[in-house]
Amino acid sequence: MAELTDAKFEIVANRYGKSKVRLLKVTRAEGRSDVHEWTVQVLLRGDFETAHTVGDNSKIVTTDTMKNTVYSLARWSSATTMEEFAEELIEHLLRRNEQVSSVRVHIEAALWKRLTVDGKEHPDTFMRGSNEVQTATVEQARAGEKKFIAGFANLQLLKTANSAFSGFQRDELTTLPETRDRVFGTAVDAKWTYSGPVEFAAMRKAAREVMLKVFADHMSESVQHTLYAMADAALEAVAEITEIELAMPNKHCLLVDLSKFGQDNPNQIFVPTDEPHGYIEARVRRK
Numbered sequence: 001m002a003e004l005t006d007a008k009f010e011i012v013a014n015r016y017g018k019s020k021v022r023l024l025k026v027t028r029a030e031g032r033s034d035v036h037e038w039t040v041q042v043l044l045r046g047d048f049e050t051a052h053t054v055g056d057n058s059k060i061v062t063t064d065t066m067k068n069t070v071y072s073l074a075r076w077s078s079a080t081t082m083e084e085f086a087e088e089l090i091e092h093l094l095r096r097n098e099q100v101s102s103v104r105v106h107i108e109a110a111l112w113k114r115l116t117v118d119g120k121e122h123p124d125t126f127m128r129g130s131n132e133v134q135t136a137t138v139e140q141a142r143a144g145e146k147k148f149i150a151g152f153a154n155l156q157l158l159k160t161a162n163s164a165f166s167g168f169q170r171d172e173l174t175t176l177p178e179t180r181d182r183v184f185g186t187a188v189d190a191k192w193t194y195s196g197p198v199e200f201a202a203m204r205k206a207a208r209e210v211m212l213k214v215f216a217d218h219m220s221e222s223v224q225h226t227l228y229a230m231a232d233a234a235l236e237a238v239a240e241i242t243e244i245e246l247a248m249p250n251k252h253c254l255l256v257d258l259s260k261f262g263q264d265n266p267n268q269i270f271v272p273t274d275e276p277h278g279y280i281e282a283r284v285r286r287k
């Protein structure tokens with residue numbers, strides 16, 4: 001092994017693990033099953049410098065083992081939330097590997113909804129309602145508190161009324177007309193931090209629902225204005241949230257000029273566009 005001993009450089013930080021470990025867990029009960037589709041990332045920090053500097057793998061927990069650990073723990077786990085399963089993984093990895101100083105587990109859940117057939121919930125058939133994913137990140141240093149971050153990503157929303165954008169700066173390069181009536185399309189990414197362990201499923205539901213309600217009811221002066229109102233509502237509704245970060249692209253819907261065809265267009269015919277899009281983000285916390 002070639003040793004890098006000249007000590008000219010030092011590793012500032014390093015971590016490693018397995019990403020995109022895909023798991024579908026079917027929980028079977030009499031006449032009915034439930035599914036969770038989770039994509040898991042496990043990252044370790046610890047005493048791994050010599051793996052980088054001298055090629056010494058003796059302390060390396062293989063990423064293949066991490067993948068196997070996800071499936072093996074899932075077999076007996078009674079966790080119903082991503083947060084609980086992440087805690088089990090962390091506990092297992094810290095207990096087995098003293099060279100590991102901290103573990104971070106990030107899980108994304110697909111939104112499978114039970115199918116309704118003839119007005120009744122089907123016992124074992126599900127439909128992927130949208131591309132929204134629920135997210136959870138749990139991180140624990142061996143000697144520290146657990147950090148819990150919950151959220152969702154790619155929650156696509158559209159409102160066709162109560163959205164305006166006016167009163168902005170103008171210069172010789174500004175062509176955007178002011179509007180008091182536009183279509184507001186976005187795909188919300190949200191992440192919020194809890195003060196400690198909470199009722200994960202109930203808190204997630206409460207935060208998500210209040211943000212949806214605000215998006216729907218808000219008289220929006222801009223994406224920025226609605227983003228802040230949503231963050232404010234989540235902090236107001238769930239006392240255990242200490243900080244929330246929202247990212248909302250402005251998926252512009254451009255009014256089509258139908259005058260060339262001798263037609264009017266009273267805000268009815270649009271081209272939805274993905275690129276380029278506005279991008280607005282903010283992190284809001286309690287004072």
Ligand SMILES: O=c1[nH]c(=O)c2[nH]c(=O)[nH]c2[nH]1
Nearest residue numbers: 165176221222223224250278
């Ligand atoms: O809600 C908006 N915020 C902006 O900052 C902006 N900029 C822009 O061109 N359109 C919009 N819309």
